[in-house]
Amino acid sequence: MSVEKVDTLVVGGGQAGLAMSEHLTKCGVPHLILEQHRIAERWRSGRWDSLVANGPAWHDRFPGMEFADADPDAFVPKEKVADYFVAYAGMIAAPIRCGVEVKEARRNVGRSGFRIETSEGVVEANNVVVATGPFQRPVIPALLPDEAGILQIHSNAYRNPGQLPEGAVLVVGAGSSGVQIADELAQAGKRVYLSVGPHDRPPRAYRGRDFCWWLGVLGKWDAETPGPGTEHVTIAVSGAHGGRTIDFRRLAAQGMTLVGRTESYRDGVVTFAPDLADNIARGDANYLSLLDEADAFVASNGLDLAAEPEAREIGPDPECLTDPILELSLADAGVSSVVWATGYSLDYGWLKVDAFDEKGRPRHQRGVSVEPGIYFLGLPWQSRRGSSFIWGVWHDAAHVADRIATQRKYLAYREPTKRETKIA
Template sequence: MSVEKTEALVIGAGQAGIAASEHLGANGISHIVLERKRIAERWRSERWDSLVANGPAWHDRFPGREFAGDPEAFVPKEKVADYFEAYAQQINAPVRCGVEVTKVSRLEGRPGFRVETSDGVIEADYVISATGAFQQPSIPPLVPASVPVAQMHSSQYRNPAQLAEGAVLVVGAGSSGVQIADELLASGRKVYLSVGPHDRPPRAYRGRDFVWWLGVLNKWDAEANPASEHTTIAVSGAHGGHTVDFRKLAARGMVLLGRTESFEEGAFGFAPDLARNIEAGDANYLSLLDEADAYVAANGLDLPLEPEARRIGTDPACMTDPILSLDLAEAGITTILWATGFHCNYSWLAVDALDGAGKPRHQRGVSTAPGVYFLGLPWQTRRGSSFIWGVWHDAKYVVDHIAKQRGYLAYAPAVAPVTEPA
């Protein structure tokens, strides 16, 4: 039985995989893109119903195609998925849906890789893992399954009607957690929100969205450091986009709690760090306003003053007198919603490309295992790597590297003529 061969194999047809296909095609590199479900599947079936992009349409896109409609709008998740499907058609991306990769291993005695799939074996010179880092929901092993309360990860949440009646505890106050908590509160639920350390940028300031400010202030190109890699960002494009304000959420009836630490005998324990976490988020927020004001002054820009943006509200009682222990039954909590991120899962990658924790060993997406590449990782090359436009640029870097390697491997020295001895 013949084995199919290709130069490059891309695993995953989300935004990272489609970006890789565009750059591979532009470089004349034959390739196949395998997707176990549908193009941009996670946007369709692993996010809540009301999710929108966290950046405006003019910014969160690939260079080769604009979103239809208002460029300032925050695009709903289904239209984001439709965008990538249309983009794949536009660039004639060779995507095969419904094909799952089960194992990638090196070929024996020759260069390249053997890729085992649900649809047969493919041999490839290069493999690009475009599955990203959001593969397996991460739920801390705190609450035993025997506790009579529903537990779900944010990737399983769809809408308030999905949950049993009663109060909800949301653990994690990054973009997902705070938006879901806000939606549940607006639906009439009693909501408790566990808030850890976070950055809290303004949604917009002086007539410009924060993505514009991060651009002109050169913050999108900031490189990762151990602190930044694990910083939670509280930002929202919901309701036309607004700045996340934990004090306003508390004023509407949400109960804020510190970082979740323990669970014992039906009760959660929380760190006494709520005020510190919120104040640190305020400092992050105000520092960006300071930098924006300085940029406006230095460049003589005609952008309107916005003094009200610096007004920080009164601390709610849950900040000044924090709750350190919360009994689930007494609080009427029937659902715990874990907005606690994801684990990566590269169990199918049987090459020496992972560290002891199973995470990719790479530099800007170029693996320590020659011929293997990664795409879609947070902070892969810069702060912007997690955004749609950022992964497009990361993909260009990865494919440029493949093109350079391809050139080296194609080199053959000229054969000098053999001279007969006199």
């Protein structure tokens, strides 16, 4: 069997893989991208039908190309986001092969480089860039047994309200995905219970500027590590309905029932932690603190941005917040389905190298692995808060490509012969 050889193999043809390709090309590094499905496939088939980008078009893009036929302040639908990346791949002439699965990658024995087994044969590469992103294996807690008789799906499998059976729905997880799905289900006439854990709740916009802009000018996108106790805190933000601030009290006033973190299940009854009020209060504090920082920035820089005092108004607490439900009989409540918006875990089972800690997390410095020749791209907090966002991954790719190019130069060094030295 013939073996294809390439300097650098990029695994994954989404936003990370394409950003990597652009910068490798700029650095003169020969490379190949392998994508198991289509370009940016997760935007098409790993999201619900009505999803739009959580950031405005002027922000959530690569520097080299704007979204075609989109208002800069609009929140682009998911299919258009995927189309954007297809067009970008064409613009940069990315050397990508779709429909090719990478099954295993190992370091060569006794010589440099890696041997990569794929669905279309063997590839050998000096470097491997893992650009598969953070959304790999959907996490569904082992809480409700199959015999509970309830339809259970992860948010990555949810598409629209018509997909669910008649009856009420429990949505577990109040980050961006959980809140948007719960709201859509409620708008479709479903009785919805939303399990709310610790979260940050930034304003969608304030004083005429989107929160993406505020995080930029306040330096928050460049934060290098999460704050104390915030490693597992989700962010409740949405571009749905033209973009508006997530307000749990408003959702409750519209008929949704809020509950605390989902804790356990027994004999048809789900129990919730008594933490709903604390979680809502934490989100409020996060919201108000950003308004404070924004006001201080406006004052110190003399900006002409109109004040917005009404943004500080917090509505009355609904009954589900003042008298929270701690136990819910699924049968009595008519709950027929559960949507788990509980995130993802990493899956690097195909990568047989010593690059991971005891929990299976990559050991790296800004994407440069402890295993020479292995690189990662698109990880949350890879170099800063913005790393897993479209524009952030593009900037991280520049650093990784530079490191690959620099290492190639060292390895290409050839000691001059004595004759060459004399001539010089």
